[in-house]
Amino acid sequence: MSSLRFIWLIFVVIFSFSSCLVAENAYHYSYMPKKIYENQLFPVTVKGPENNATLTFDTSSTTQPLFSNPLVTKNAQDTFYTYYFKAKKSDIHIPILFITSGTTQTSLDARTITLAPLKAPKDFSGVLATTFKIKGQQVSNYDDKNHMVTLSIEAHEANLEDMALQNSHEFGVEQLQRNHAKVTAEFYAVLPREQKGLHFTYFNTVKKRYISVNIPINVVNASVTTQSDLNPKVDAFEKLKKYALIGFSLFFLLMFVWKRDFFYLILGVVASITLLTFYIPHKQICVKQGAPLYILPTQTSTIGTRISQK
Numbered sequence: 001m002s003s004l005r006f007i008w009l010i011f012v013v014i015f016s017f018s019s020c021l022v023a024e025n026a027y028h029y030s031y032m033p034k035k036i037y038e039n040q041l042f043p044v045t046v047k048g049p050e051n052n053a054t055l056t057f058d059t060s061s062t063t064q065p066l067f068s069n070p071l072v073t074k075n076a077q078d079t080f081y082t083y084y085f086k087a088k089k090s091d092i093h094i095p096i097l098f099i100t101s102g103t104t105q106t107s108l109d110a111r112t113i114t115l116a117p118l119k120a121p122k123d124f125s126g127v128l129a130t131t132f133k134i135k136g137q138q139v140s141n142y143d144d145k146n147h148m149v150t151l152s153i154e155a156h157e158a159n160l161e162d163m164a165l166q167n168s169h170e171f172g173v174e175q176l177q178r179n180h181a182k183v184t185a186e187f188y189a190v191l192p193r194e195q196k197g198l199h200f201t202y203f204n205t206v207k208k209r210y211i212s213v214n215i216p217i218n219v220v221n222a223s224v225t226t227q228s229d230l231n232p233k234v235d236a237f238e239k240l241k242k243y244a245l246i247g248f249s250l251f252f253l254l255m256f257v258w259k260r261d262f263f264y265l266i267l268g269v270v271a272s273i274t275l276l277t278f279y280i281p282h283k284q285i286c287v288k289q290g291a292p293l294y295i296l297p298t299q300t301s302t303i304g305t306r307i308s309q310k
Helices: 002-026 236-259 262-279
Strands: 028-031 041-048 054-057 071-075 078-086 092-094 097-101 104-108 111-115 124-129 131-141 146-156 170-179 182-192 197-204 209-216 292-294 303-306
Touching: 041 097, 124 131, 124 146, 131 209, 236 262
Parallel strands: 124 197
Antiparallel strands: 028 041, 041 078, 054 097, 071 078, 092 111, 097 104, 131 146, 146 182, 170 182, 197 209, 292 303
């Protein structure tokens, strides 16, 4: 009887150990780059048998994915969990990944990816991407010496937030939106009027080489904005209302002094309050969220950004 118990105990231990091995081997990294470059966005993919597992990287690590929830794709009986990381200035350490599937818990060991040097040309924009497309462009007059060039960009696995031009003294990235690998943004740059084209390169992380981008600068409206156009337009009707309120205020006050009738005093006070309410500058104003902020105070000016908060 004791022999049967011993055999049964050995069977339970072997079965439990085998289950743990199966659980550990069921999940593994199906893709992990061997080397990366500074500021590169790159994917890390885990392959597993189920799509209802919970994956969490060690929260004590300073290295975390851009999105806490992975991009989940299913192929037949396999499920792929893809996370995106961004490299910095040194080797990146992927932390331990804890996996919970039902009552089973396992983990994948931490990994280290080597940072490789990248010799950049002078016209390098700082962007590394698998794809990079200019979806639209706008060129307009900025002032009498410069153009404003705005590019609508769509890319994948790209660090568009780091985009810069060496030959522009003013540039920036606005409206950046990221959805895992896909990223869109508006890039603007101020260039000299005599410059007829925009040239820069980005590094294609799939082809492992620099790709040139050339954009002609053609201003739709060639007329240069004059200094008088930079002043906000004065509404003639608003000016008429202002002078009318001033006239009514003075008239009613004079009538009160002459007639000694408080009715005229009330009308004069109302007119004066209305004048002060509408035409004295406010210390604080409320701007609608999403309202465009133009580079210059003209109707044809380029939108530099939009108000993000009310």
